[in-house]
Amino acid sequence: MQRLAIFDLDNTLVDRQGPLTDWVSAFSSQYALNDHDRADLLQVVHARAYPSAFETIRAQYGLAPSAETLWRDYCAYMARSVSCPADVLEGLSTLRRTGWKIAVATNGANEIQTEKAAVSGIVDHVDAVCASEAAGVRKPEVAMFEKAAASCGADLALGGWMIGDGVDTDIRGGRAAGLRTIWIGGGRSWPGDDAEPDHATTDVRQAIDLLLTTVS
Ligand SMILES: [Mg+2]
Incomplete structure (x- = not known):
C-alpha cells in the first residue's frame, strides 16, 4: 500500500471545540446576548460555520455590524486561537x-x-x-x-x-x-x-x- x-x-x-466555546463566550459578551441566545449561537456554528451563518446570526440578534464583518471577526478569532x-x-x-x-x-x-x-x-x-x-x-x-x-x-x-x-x-x-x-x-x-x-x-x-x- x-x-x-x-x-x-x-x-x-x-x-476546534475549545476555541469555539471561547468564541461563543466572547461574542455573547460583546453583543450582550443572554444565556438562551448563547446556547442557540453555539448550535448555529457547532458543526461548521460559513459566511451565510453570520447573516442568520446578525438578523436573529439585531446586530449592527455587517454579516461580512462578523464573519471576518470570527475567522480572525478562530485562526489565532487554534x-x-x-x-x-x-x-x-x-x-x-x-x-x-x-x-x-x-x-x-x-x-x-x-x-x-x-x-x-x-x-x-x-x-x-x-x-x-x-x-x-x-x-x-x-x-x-x-x-x-x-x-x-x-x-x-x-x-x-x-x-x-x-x-x-x-x-x-x-x-x-x-x-x-x-x-x-x-x-x-x-x-x-x-x-x-x-x-x-x-x-x-x-x-x-x-x-x-x-x-x-
Ligand atoms: Mg474533525
Missing part, C-alpha cells in the same frame, strides 16, 4: 521524511480552514490542504478523498490511510473510499454496528506513531 496519509483538521490535528501541538507537527515531519505523502481533508470554508492550517504551522508539514468549499465536494463523498490524494500527487486507487475524529465523515467515508482508517475516538466506543475502524486512538500523535511503527 502506498504511504498516503489523509488527516482531518478540526478536532484531529487542531482542537494551535497544533509541537509533537504532532514533529510527527508529521517524521512521516514525510520517511516517504509519506500527507494531505489534510477538511469540510469547511476555504478561507478559515486554510488560515487555521497556516497559523498552526500545519501547512509547513503537509503536502496539501484540501478544504471542501474549494474542492466543490465534501467528506464523506469519495470524490473528496480522491481530490485530497491527487492534491499531494497520490492515486486514491492505490490505497492509504484516513485519520480523523468524524465517524461518518472520516471513518465511514474513508473506508468507502478504499482507505484504511484510524479513528481519533478519544477513548469512546465505536458507535455503530458496522465494521470498526482499523485502529482507534485517543489522540492524533498516537495515530502518527501507529503509522510510523506498524505500517510497512
